[in-house]
Amino acid sequence: MAYLYDMTHQEAKAKLIEAWGNLGSNWGISRTAAQIHALLMVSAKALTTDDIMEELLISRGNASMSLKTLMEWGVVKKQFVPGQRKEYYTSEKDVWSLATQIAKERQRRELTPTIEALKAVQEVEGESSDIKEFNKMTKNLLKFAKQSDTVLSLFVKAESNKFLNRLIKLLK
Amino acid sequence: MAYLYDMTHQEAKAKLIEAWGNLGSNWGISRTAAQIHALLMVSAKALTTDDIMEELLISRGNASMSLKTLMEWGVVKKQFVPGQRKEYYTSEKDVWSLATQIAKERQRRELTPTIEALKAVQEVEGESSDIKEFNKMTKNLLKFAKQSDTVLSLFVKAESNKFLNRLIKLLK
DNA sequence: CTATATTTTCAATAATTATTGAAAATATAG
DNA sequence: CTATATTTTCAATAATTATTGAAAATATAG
Numbered sequence: 001m002a003y004l005y006d007m008t009h010q011e012a013k014a015k016l017i018e019a020w021g022n023l024g025s026n027w028g029i030s031r032t033a034a035q036i037h038a039l040l041m042v043s044a045k046a047l048t049t050d051d052i053m054e055e056l057l058i059s060r061g062n063a064s065m066s067l068k069t070l071m072e073w074g075v076v077k078k079q080f081v082p083g084q085r086k087e088y089y090t091s092e093k094d095v096w097s098l099a100t101q102i103a104k105e106r107q108r109r110e111l112t113p114t115i116e117a118l119k120a121v122q123e124v125e126g127e128s129s130d131i132k133e134f135n136k137m138t139k140n141l142l143k144f145a146k147q148s149d150t151v152l153s154l155f156v157k158a159e160s161n162k163f164l165n166r167l168i169k170l171l172k
Numbered sequence: 173m174a175y176l177y178d179m180t181h182q183e184a185k186a187k188l189i190e191a192w193g194n195l196g197s198n199w200g201i202s203r204t205a206a207q208i209h210a211l212l213m214v215s216a217k218a219l220t221t222d223d224i225m226e227e228l229l230i231s232r233g234n235a236s237m238s239l240k241t242l243m244e245w246g247v248v249k250k251q252f253v254p255g256q257r258k259e260y261y262t263s264e265k266d267v268w269s270l271a272t273q274i275a276k277e278r279q280r281r282e283l284t285p286t287i288e289a290l291k292a293v294q295e296v297e298g299e300s301s302d303i304k305e306f307n308k309m310t311k312n313l314l315k316f317a318k319q320s321d322t323v324l325s326l327f328v329k330a331e332s333n334k335f336l337n338r339l340i341k342l343l344k
Numbered sequence: 345c346t347a348t349a350t351t352t353t354c355a356a357t358a359a360t361t362a363t364t365g366a367a368a369a370t371a372t373a374g
Numbered sequence: 375c376t377a378t379a380t381t382t383t384c385a386a387t388a389a390t391t392a393t394t395g396a397a398a399a400t401a402t403a404g
Binding site: 022028042045096099114126129133 | 181184191195213214216217265285289292297300301305306312
């Protein structure tokens with residue numbers, strides 16, 4: 001497995017996995033789950049739970065739970081391999097649908113509940129300066145949250161590449 | 173302090189603080205810090221550490237540390253009040269500069285290091301299918317990260333309201 | 345259906361992160 | 375400068391989250 005020129009590949013892979021793990025832990029996904037995601041992204045073939053355990057030195061339970069989370073996020077899928085008893089896992093490889101999928105999940109998990117909460121606290125009765133400030137602020141926050149929601153929806157619906165590319169050119 | 177009609181205000185405030193705390197804990201900011209931020213956002217006047225401790229029932233140390241974090245994020249500022257020994261704190265009230273500020277911080281903390289890591293692992297030597305897949309994937313990830321970076325920069329530079337409003341109209 | 349491989353669940357534990365509260369540091373009044 | 379108010383730091387502790395590993399559940403071969 002360890003060719004001479006392969007060392008660089010192994011090192012680069014380790015670095016990527018580390019970086020992705022760090023990013024993930026800033027995003028509410030566990031470090032291990034993010035690392036599994038990175039590993040699957042850069043693997044040409046689908047991997048089994050055992051492959052993952054071996055490469056990342058994690059327990060079976062951890063691998064199982066993390067894969068479950070990643071599948072809930074919609075970024076990892078089981079792949080059917082004929083004649084094989086074990087399950088094989090792969091990641092979405094198209095970076096744009098990956099981003100779309102993540103945006104969709106965040107919208108569902110964060111934006112939607114926040115919008116609901118903001119709606120619930122709109123327009124409190126009263127004349128004190130604190131109440132006026134409260135109403136002004138929650139109104140603006142709701143407006144902003146709704147706009148973000150619209151933008152995200154557009155992003156999720158627009159199919160991939162072309163959309164943001166055009167957008168970037170438009171604004172440069 | 174507790175007028176009859178004020179109950180609704182207190183309840184609404186509590187709800188907002190709770191919702192913001194939840195949101196914050198999905199964003200790598202501590203629950204308490206996010207709650208302090210919410211409290212300051214909807215207060216007409218600047219508050220002291222003691223006001224905050226009393227309202228949120230937290231310790232002095234916690235209040236001090238959380239305010240420090242919020243100031244690092246650039247969303248809370250000290251306000252000078254003449255003739256007062258205590259420090260007064262306020263939050264940025266303009267929702268758009270708030271969003272801009274947060275975008276800027278996330279760019280600095282997450283996007284920039286990720287881009288650096290991706291650059292470091294580009295173009296590994298070798299012919300195996302795994303190496304080819306690795307190179308393809310990291311290339312696409314870097315491209316995507318750079319594009320995101322550009323978009324965020326534009327967002328941060330463009331001054332508030334007008335920018336996104338026009339954008340939304342443009343894409344609807 | 346039985347034997348075996350494989351995956352999932354979950355209580356126990358480890359690791360990490362948040363919080364307290366008091367001591368130390370700093371700032372201000374006089 | 376001294377006395378006092380105020381803020382910050384930080385070790386100890388609490389709370390939360392991640393991880394393990396083995397038992398239970400499920401799936402497949404034959």
